[in-house]
Amino acid sequence: MSLYLGLDSSTQSLTAILLEADDRHRRVVFESSISFDEAFPKYGTRHGVLPNADQVTAVSPPLLWVDALESMFDRLSKTGLDLTHLAAVSGSAQQHGSVYLNATARSGLASLDPARPLAEQIAPMLSRAVSPIWMDSSTSAECAEIEAAVGGDRALAQHTGSRAFERFTAAQIRKFAKQDAGGYASTDRIHLVSSFLASLLTGAHAPMDPGDGSGMNLMDLAACQWWAPAVDSTAPGLGAKLPPVTRASSVVGTLSSYWQKRFGLPAARVIAWSGDNPCSLVGVGLVREGRLAISLGTSDTVFGLMREPRVDKTGTGHVFGSPTGDYMGLTCFKNGSLAREKIRDQFGLSWQSFSEILRRTPAGNGGRIMLPWFEPEITPTVLDPGVRRFGLSENDVDGNVRGVIEAQQLAMALHSRWMDVEVDSIHATGGAAANRDILQVMADVFGAVVYQLQVGNSAALGAALMALHGSATAEGRPMAWDDVISQFVEPMAESALNPDPRNRAVYADLIGKYADCERQALAHA
Numbered sequence: 038m039s040l041y042l043g044l045d046s047s048t049q050s051l052t053a054i055l056l057e058a059d060d061r062h063r064r065v066v067f068e069s070s071i072s073f074d075e076a077f078p079k080y081g082t083r084h085g086v087l088p089n090a091d092q093v094t095a096v097s098p099p100l101l102w103v104d105a106l107e108s109m110f111d112r113l114s115k116t117g118l119d120l121t122h123l124a125a126v127s128g129s130a131q132q133h134g135s136v137y138l139n140a141t142a143r144s145g146l147a148s149l150d151p152a153r154p155l156a157e158q159i160a161p162m163l164s165r166a167v168s169p170i171w172m173d174s175s176t177s178a179e180c181a182e183i184e185a186a187v188g189g190d191r192a193l194a195q196h197t198g199s200r201a202f203e204r205f206t207a208a209q210i211r212k213f214a215k216q217d218a219g220g221y222a223s224t225d226r227i228h229l230v231s232s233f234l235a236s237l238l239t240g241a242h243a244p245m246d247p248g249d250g251s252g253m254n255l256m257d258l259a260a261c262q263w264w265a266p267a268v269d270s271t272a273p274g275l276g277a278k279l280p281p282v283t284r285a286s287s288v289v290g291t292l293s294s295y296w297q298k299r300f301g302l303p304a305a306r307v308i309a310w311s312g313d314n315p316c317s318l319v320g321v322g323l324v325r326e327g328r329l330a331i332s333l334g335t336s337d338t339v340f341g342l343m344r345e346p347r348v349d350k351t352g353t354g355h356v357f358g359s360p361t362g363d364y365m366g367l368t369c370f371k372n373g374s375l376a377r378e379k380i381r382d383q384f385g386l387s388w389q390s391f392s393e394i395l396r397r398t399p400a401g402n403g404g405r406i407m408l409p410w411f412e413p414e415i416t417p418t419v420l421d422p423g424v425r426r427f428g429l430s431e432n433d434v435d436g437n438v439r440g441v442i443e444a445q446q447l448a449m450a451l452h453s454r455w456m457d458v459e460v461d462s463i464h465a466t467g468g469a470a471a472n473r474d475i476l477q478v479m480a481d482v483f484g485a486v487v488y489q490l491q492v493g494n495s496a497a498l499g500a501a502l503m504a505l506h507g508s509a510t511a512e513g514r515p516m517a518w519d520d521v522i523s524q525f526v527e528p529m530a531e532s533a534l535n536p537d538p539r540n541r542a543v544y545a546d547l548i549g550k551y552a553d554c555e556r557q558a559l560a561h562a
């Protein structure tokens with residue numbers, strides 16, 4: 038049996054899943070997470086992000102991710118598992134975030150000293166100390182400039198899968214080039230978090246996969262190549278600073294001598310890393326069209342596989358590449374877990390007491406609606422944050438608990454309509470998918486059966502399965518994706534939450550009122 042490692046560098050933590058697998062059997066033999074704030078307080082992050090005076094800027098220190106990566110390999114090497122059987126490693130990372138490296142990285146990555154910690158060796162290779170991440174919404178001006186230059190939002194969406202979004206990498210690169218021309222000029226290579234971490238493993242600049250590349254507003258979806266009009270409109274000389282785009286789940290190198298010598302690992306294959314949502318698509322078993330997954334992580338996302346790229350005409354959602362070589366539709370909400378935590382903490386609740394309130398209060402919240410925009414929101418676009426309440430008192434504990442959960446589920450149902458999927462079942466993942474009372478509201482709002490999965494860390498699991506798939510392909514025995522997930526990534530039948538027909542009827546009415554409240558709030562924004 039061989040071992041396959043999947044890593045997930047998310048907003049708040051790094052997770053690893055080690056899979057033992059042969060052609061028929063799969064088993065998780067190691068699963069572990071490192072919380073960024075707790076493990077590396079010296080960086081001063083909160084929930085993985087550096088504190089910022091304004092509410093629209095969100096950056097993280099890339100060296101924190103480097104430290105976490107090294108720490109995870111250290112943990113792995115101390116498990117007592119025989120890692121000489123490690124065949125391949127792949128990874129998942131928060132999407133859109135970018136890492137800026139100077140020309141010394143070309144030789145520097147290839148000659149890392151295994152006697153020294155990694156972060157101190159990577160530090161001099163950075164041409165920008167911080168990485169803008171997906172929570173950033175400071176680039177509206179750059180979005181407008183890029184759209185205007187390529188012939189409008191429709192043209193950009195038609196080619197790249199999305200209209201311009203503040204957190205997408207093109208707008209972030211443009212802002213950097215405008216604000217720090219010197220820093221931009223000394224940048225030799227711009228990576229996504231995913232391709233940056235893959236580069237650390239291989240000891241050379243790694244290419245990007247189409248799944249994460251499509252979160253940049255720079256890649257032509259159909260061709261899986263950089264789209265010159267977008268690249269040229271973003272920043273001068275950008276084409277030369279971008280890595281090539283490779284095939285999803287292809288081999289990008291082998292573990293460099295740094296990892297081999299420092300942790301006694303073999304020259305395992307490194308398979309192209311991708312974004313956390315594309316990886317989760319595989320990790321929840323959505324390798325065919327017609328089902329939806331909802332991830333309740335730091336962000337909440339609704340997504341599903343698409344055979345053909347049906348771009349959202351309303352401009353809300355995105356089409357990304359999928360690790361299977363198909364496409365995926367996705368809508369992202371920024372006020373996910375942190376908004377739920379805000380309400381929980383505001384009323385001094387535990388998740389248990391939060392759940393008890395959901396259980397004992399009626400669906401529909403008596404027609405009272407909350408728009409939980411604690412932070413600037415992505416869907417719909419809200420740059421001026423603030424919670425809006427309709428008929429709901431700020432001090433009403435029960436009303437606010439139910440209000441935040443119903444609003445999030447109604448927003449997801451409303452803003453995923455563009456994907457045109459007849460939803461009869463939903464695969465739930467992310468930290469908050471452990472909470473069955475939240476999932477019951479999901480089932481009632483969508484009128485669909487909601488399932489939990491055996492392995493909750495779907496992004497890390499997806500990465501481990503990409504390692505398995507990519508490795509098998511490289512060995513000349515390609516596996517169908519159905520076989521990769523079969524009998525392993527099944528939703529747990531006993532976890533099924535069925536919609537309650539009475540509650541379903543309440544929400545079928547309430548979604549119209551919710552949409553009106555959104556419209557009203559946006560008109561006054």
Ligand code: ADP
Pocket residue numbers: 047048049050333334335336374375377378388466467468469470471472
């Ligand atoms: P990430 O996006 O960083 O991968 P995760 O998917 O690990 O995030 O989710 C982490 C979040 O899960 C935490 O911020 C927390 O709010 C939430 N969470 C964990 N347990 C529960 C629970 N029982 N009920 C609701 N939310 C929970």
Ligand code: XUL
Pocket residue numbers: 047048130131132133171204252312313314336337338369
């Ligand atoms: C997706 C998005 C988020 C991040 C979170 O477009 O911005 O889901 O990937 O890690």
